[in-house]
Amino acid sequence: MTELTGKRALVTGGSRGIGAAIALTLADRGADVAISYERSTERAEDIVQQIESKGRRGFALQANGADPAAVRHMVDAAVEALGGLDILVNNAGTFRHGLIAELNLEDIDTLLHVNIRGTVLTTQSAIPHMSDRGRIITIGSNLAERVPFPGLTMYALTKSAYHGFTRGLARELGPRNITVNLVQPGPIDTELNPADGDSAAANRSMMPIARYGDTSEIASVVAFAASPAASFMTGSVLTADGGYNA
Helix, strand or coil: CCCCCCCEEEECCCCCHHHHHHHHHHHHCCCEEEEEECCCHHHHHHHHHHHHHCCCCEEEEECCCCCHHHHHHHHHHHHHHHCCEEEEEECCCCCCCCCCCCCCHHHHHHHHHHHHHHHHHHHHHHHHHEEEEEEEEEECCHHHCCCCCCCCHHHHHHHHHHHHHHHHHHHHHHHHCCEEEEEEECCECCCCCCCCCCCHHHHHCCCCCCCCECHHHHHHHHHHHHCHHHCCCCCCEEEECCCCCC
16 A cells, blocks of 8 residues: 555654554555654664665654754754655653652653653644645553553543644644544553563453554554545544453
8 A cells, every 4th residue: 555655754752662663654655754762773773774675765863752942853854854744643752650649750740741742842843844634643542531550640641631632733723634633552562561561461351352452553543544544534533452441
């Protein structure tokens, strides 16, 4: 499938896990892709090489999602490298676990700055460069709608903020036919949340499809949202969690 041929995409946090799968899937569908990363330089370079092996242009840009100046510079660099921007995937994020009564200020600020402020600033910086009929897709979490265990409150708060952000931005950008949608993964097999990890059995017990998802399954949802087939869908929430929140 090459429905994204000629499109230019930026995937934040694209050096590993779900972000890497999204970047490679968009390239498979025909897009040139820039990814941002914070520390994983070698992994980012490997993803770029894989993108280029598919006959697409690939770029890796370092940025700390908690640094507003770095975020803006990263977006500008991506636009310059790609020659414009058609697709933005806000995937960069961070996780902290802890009871609200015990969570320290540094962890609270990190969650707010990376997950909320970083996403807002990335999008704000990208909007002037977005082509009409562009796509903005944010990667959230099914924990935005259900918090099954203690210690997830602050993380869930940051992900639930994407609901208002997505719906409000869909209203703002609708006149330009730019769609804005939210993808909410459930348990996905990654380094940070492995299918054989300490919480895996508890998670699977809550899922009608009792397995962890693969990163490619989330990437496929994102590719759909980025495609012409989703041109009439905006302000929507797409949850892929094996039925966790059913």
